[in-house]
Amino acid sequence: MTLNASIAIVDGGVPGGKSLPIASPEDITGLVDLLRGPGSFTATIEADNAVLDAHIEHGFGYLLYSGDEAFAYSQGDPDSPAVIESEVGFPQGAGVPLETFAAALAEFLADSDTPPPSVAWQDA
Template sequence: MTITAVWPISSEQDPNAGDSMTITDPGEIETLVSRLSESTAGAATVWHEGRELADTDTQMHDHDVMALVAEGYGYLSYIDADHDYAVLDGDPASPAWNGEDVDFPKGSGVSPETLAEALREFLDSGERPESVEWQPAEW
């Protein structure tokens, strides 16, 4: 199985800076989480290459997954045709994070290790991870 992650990089020199990673080996997930932990990394859009496209003409995916590491917490959101938009039910002490493409409410952050576990499961199954608890979220 394969997932691809693409994320913006905050840079004064290049307002369009970004990075990406394509992962086929579960051992590479720790590298992704580490790279998302960098202070200049933004929230990553993550898609599973093994899933059907929702629209082949536009290449639109049938799922929307965002991953982030900020202030020592990992954040993950998920939506597809079978699941309403949700974020992780995390540590109540985790702060909210507001970005351009996604907002994570207070209490939706988990340890980076838990985020890595969820992403490994997503890589393996292509489905919403069941190893973590989810809570409904607003767009």
């Protein structure tokens, strides 16, 4: 399956955006690398029946799943700080290790009907 990730990017102070097709492990690696870079904000990955918002900040990955099964934030390290400067906003404790974050993206690509199982979830 190929999904589309839309990312807001500020390049040299100029706001813009980027749209990336996500269909392979290499695409997921590219998305994670892009989100780790300066000026990148939350990626919105859309499937037919759900949306996964993905954000990297403070060395953690943050997720928000919106679908028929749940509307929930990732539940991660209790010491991960809240993210307020993003399109979505994430509560304290929602940050997961980047390896887990990448695994969740791959799981969403394979099956978007339920929240990715590699991550614990908390109601939004």
